[in-house]
Amino acid sequence: MAPSLSTEVCPSLTIGAPTMLASGILGISADVFARVAEAGAGAVVTKSVSREPRDGYQNPTVTGVRGGGWLNAVGLSNPGAGSMAGMLAAAAGGRRGAPVIVSLVGSAGPEFEQMAGLFEEECGGAVAAYELNLSCPHVARVGLEVGDDPALVREVVRATKGATGAPVIAKVGLGSARYMDTVEAALAAGADAITAINTVRAMSIDVAAMRPVLSNGIGGLSGPPIRPIAVRCVYEIALQHGAPVIGCGGVSCWEDAVEFMLAGASAVQVGSAVAGAGWVGVFSEINAGVRRYMEDNGFSGVREVVGLAVQRR
């Protein structure tokens, strides 16, 4: 029998394939979610939504990095929780495709509680899980600035958990505090899984213009250059906590996905790789490669691969 791509992200969330669309990528339209699901993604994560709509920063917001990878400071542009909830509710009728995970961003517990409550009320059945953005590296008072404060992380996770019975995933990144403190605070407050990592705070300067390329100056680095960092974080979280982890950072091909799985990730998120030549076909390419890998190595399912490299040196 061919090995199954289905994977248990956490006890209450099983998805049909181990590749998910990362937050911030292609994430504002239900029609596009359906298309990405048809392209093979096991789940799609929305762009992070805030209580109020945000225009984000002026262009340039995205730039390619010489030597590889992408740098962005889009500035959390999003139509707001109300608009996103309305769209998901409208799309829920003729629902096709993969589970939708709603990414939430805010500054304090009540905001998260309010937003999760709104989604539960408007389209609860259409939200498979919530991912809390505790790691956007380029917007003040949200993202990493929340993630860097363990007390605030506990507050935000508890508030969200109180508003929904759906799984709550904490997305952590590398801020100025120990990221493992963020992980521990989130898990202690009841987070069902951890996504690691977000983009890494970074900058590009144009040598001819003699100024930073991004309008915000500082942005977040994504793509292959951050993959080894992300693999290390997933490995450490799996080793120290044995908690469910979703790997995110530079996944571009099936080997990258398998590498994260061996480090302890039960699924991976794919982001800037969609800018590659394969476009959204990257999901089915990765899935096919993971399946072949399992076949070649005698695994019957993803679970048998997850964490195999942990404690092997």
Added chain:
Amino acid sequence: MRAVEEVVQETPTVRTLAFTDAAMHAALPGQFAMVWAPGAGELPMSVMVHRGEGKAAFTVRRHGPASSGLFGTAVGGLIGVRGPYGNSFDVRRGRLLLVGGGTGMVPLMRLLSRAGGDDDVTVLIGARTAGEVFFEEAAGRPPGGSGSRAVEVSTEDGSRGRKGLVTAAAEEALGAGRFDAVYTCGPELMMLGVVRAATARGVFVQASLERVMKCGVGMCGSCCAGADIVCRDGTVFDGDHLLANPDFGRSYRNKAGAPEAYGDARGAPAPGAGIGSR
């Protein structure tokens, strides 16, 4: 970065900036670039044709901060150029009808440069008023072969050419003669009219869409229209595909990503930055 080598004032608010860039020189008709005016901003621009060896250009209408920054870039000023991105027009042979509004003429000029010398091309240019008409002379330059070039201008106030919307001129042209293909770029409701008129007569038609663009490479999703990501799947789409797209001619997404409806043809909000509609 590229140095601007030549600036042409097309109208009081529109300029063409030429520069040397082999990749942009070779861009296909309809392809665009993300163009950075340092300190002002970055915006998507259709690549304008330039006859100089290895040269290309951008034609920009002064509007927001980024386009004003680009508009104000003098000879010797530096601009950042990434791309070319997106697909291109399927340039057919025979009798072609090009319908452009405002800077929507830019991709059509590149298309015209790829049309065969033996093709008969009719170019319909739409503008609000006489002072906003540009590329009329260049569009009418006779081709090398046995083909022809005809240009007709429509202005909404009647100050030049025929009075009224260019869609009316397109309807009339399609009713009067047989065309092998129709290409259009400009305000979305204008394109909707042209696509409907051509489709109703069974004529192959393509339009180049404009949406809010940030990355230009299919990552950020800002430019989605229905299930299409305009920067990657387009910006050029076939008419029948567009008529099946629930957003075409109806709504676009603003900078925050929330859907907004297009108004009437005159007051249609311009969503993005300059690929076509302004």
